[in-house]
Ligand SMILES: Cc1cc2nc3c(=O)[nH]c(=O)nc-3n(C[C@H](O)[C@H](O)[C@H](O)COP(=O)(O)OP(=O)(O)OC[C@H]3O[C@@H](n4cnc5c(N)ncnc54)[C@H](O)[C@@H]3O)c2cc1C
């Protein structure tokens with residue numbers, strides 16, 4: 001079953017950047033890619049406890065601020081040491097200038 | 105038979121072993137480590153207590169990748185003529201290529217024999233498990249390990265006195281303004297800092313300072329730097345000069361032997377450097393793996409280092425040069441970054457400190473600016489409203 005949640009406005013996220021979104025005690029990360037697509041993943045690194053929202057987005061990679069672990073935010077794939085566990089991803093849709101993610 | 109042997113199952117050796125497989129190596133890989141534990145990360149040893157080790161990879165990971173992990177095995181000597189190593193149990197292992205990733209060991213100056221040091225999980229257990237109210241801890245050395253230990257100890261209510269011979273903290277690693285910010289925080293947290301004072305004598309129950317003062321303590325820990333573990337290389341006739349000397353590919357003077365991580369001295373920007381940096385150990389391990397398989401590229405990654413003390417994190421990219429001035433970028437909440445440029449205007453270092461990951465993004469962008477050899481406009485570096493990504497991409501701000 002889906003559970004779509006209104007996460008933010010399209011303009012809240014800059015191109016090639018991300019923001020943090022908290023819902024129901026969980027932290028998510030909402031990304032806007034260089035070609036203006038939106039994606040969502042868990043908001044905490046899989047290595048240690050670090051907020052990905054403090055990290056750097058370059059193309060389709062989010063780099064963790066703490067030890068530079070890298071993930072492809074479209075698939076959640078961990079791109080090598082020190083991170084080896086993938087990030088969970090969530091479906092995203094954009095409607096009327098708002099970004100929704102399916103947290104189910 | 106293992107055709108590639110790696111000596112030292114630390115951050116560097118482990119990374120090299122996995123990188124060999126990632127690069128398509130199909131032959132045998134043996135990873136020989138002196139420690140009894142599954143290879144673990146060292147940085148948490150001074151940052152968290154009590155000490156549950158954070159392992160680098162599960163045992164099954166080594167099995168799946170076909171890496172023969174040999175624990176409790178010490179290499180005693182390298183026979184270059186016959187291309188084999190001798191282990192502490194007397195057995196010999198042949199190699200086609202050998203990687204020395206033996207890391208470093210904690211230094212003790214004469215007179216400090218009675219002090220504990222903090223390098224391994226076993227060291228950490230002996231120290232961290234004792235922390236708490238009622239313990240008086242004396243730390244010799246205001247480098248990052250001593251300071252991280254001081255922070256961890258204070259958080260647990262331990263009484264902490266830290267003695268540093270230099271006039272300021274972390275003199276080897278960061279600019280003075282950052283060291284001052286950290287010193288202020290340690291004092292505010294109740295750690296006693298004694299700067300500009302050497303140590304005359306260390307006992308298990310205290311320290312006598314050079315000026316005659318006595319610091320009573322229940323435990324004394326020395327954090328006065330590390331020495332590269334170079335004995336095997338030196339005895340095998342390889343060149344050693346503050347680390348095992350390697351070329352840009354991380355090869356030693358013997359084309360079948362490579363060295364990487366804390367134990368090696370490598371060329372960087374026309375100088376020779378030896379780092380004690382976790383990310384560098386990983387990157388060099390991966391680079392040495394590719395080099396052993398024939399890759400000719402030179403290792404050129406910009407040095408990067410971090411330290412966590414209380415809720416503050418400091419990060420340094422590049423190599424700070426005390427002879428250069430700096431440009432300061434204030435990020436709010438007390439966080440700031442100091443940038444240094446060389447005579448030609450190229451960015452050469454960025455050192456920042458702040459709560460949590462406040463400086464991380466800008467430090468990472470600064471690192472990429474250095475990698476590209478760019479000459480950023482100092483007014484842009486100074487202005488926190490300027491996104492350094494635009495500087496990196498050369499987009500006019
Ligand atoms: C307490 C502590 C905190 C740290 N915090 C940070 C930090 O915040 N940020 C940062 O960037 N860096 C930090 N570091 C540094 C970082 O951990 C090192 O740079 C990194 O571990 C180096 O990896 P290495 O594999 O080269 O060496 P090591 O990790 O030292 O591993 C070498 C291994 O080789 C083994 N060995 C040596 N000789 C032999 C032999 N003859 N036969 C078999 N095995 C042998 C050793 O037992 C050891 O296990 C910290 C280090 C310590 C000790």
Ligand code: FES
Pocket residue numbers: 045046047048049050064065066067068069082083
């Ligand atoms: S916490 Fe993300 S890489 Fe370590």
